[in-house]
Amino acid sequence: MPQRTLDPTGGVLIRPAVATDMPRLGRLGALLVESHHELDARRFLPARDRTPADYAAFLVRQLDDPDVVLLVADDRGDVIGYAYGAVEGYDYMALRGPAGVLHDIIVEPDRRRHGIGRQLLDAALAALAARGAPRVVLSTAAANAQAQRLYASVGFRPTMIEMTRETDPHDHE
Numbered sequence: 001m002p003q004r005t006l007d008p009t010g011g012v013l014i015r016p017a018v019a020t021d022m023p024r025l026g027r028l029g030a031l032l033v034e035s036h037h038e039l040d041a042r043r044f045l046p047a048r049d050r051t052p053a054d055y056a057a058f059l060v061r062q063l064d065d066p067d068v069v070l071l072v073a074d075d076r077g078d079v080i081g082y083a084y085g086a087v088e089g090y091d092y093m094a095l096r097g098p099a100g101v102l103h104d105i106i107v108e109p110d111r112r113r114h115g116i117g118r119q120l121l122d123a124a125l126a127a128l129a130a131r132g133a134p135r136v137v138l139s140t141a142a143a144n145a146q147a148q149r150l151y152a153s154v155g156f157r158p159t160m161i162e163m164t165r166e167t168d169p170h171d172h173e
Helices: 019-039 051-062 116-130 145-153
Strands: 012-016 068-075 078-088 099-107 136-138
Touching (some): 012 116, 019 078, 019 099, 051 078, 078 116
Parallel strands (some): 099 136
Antiparallel strands (some): 078 099
């Protein structure tokens, strides 16, 4: 279980997620989907009416997996962000050995730039290391420079570039 950390500036607690957090995590997951879709509507899924419920249903199934890290940023009972990752084995499609894979980090837009994402990232990295991950990998949208700066600030380096092309030759920009 990751260590509970308190924001020194005023009350944001990083703690393991619990089932009662799922409605809020579903809404944050839908925000993550929506923000990616806004970056590139042809590459990323659009958020739908059922996205919050579907995202929450997915995340609640992860809670009992000992290889999963699912942390929330809790501001006096209000979940304002989360981090989701897992220790995974060999992945020959990604050409990597066992690693912690950080899938999601998101913070409410009006709470960003106050160190909460960094708190979530630090806690997730510590939890993945405690589960035996020899390294941590992640993907970030090419246009998400803010996230890339955060990840670089703790030692992440670029290793892959995803490229996307529509199969319809008339659908190229």
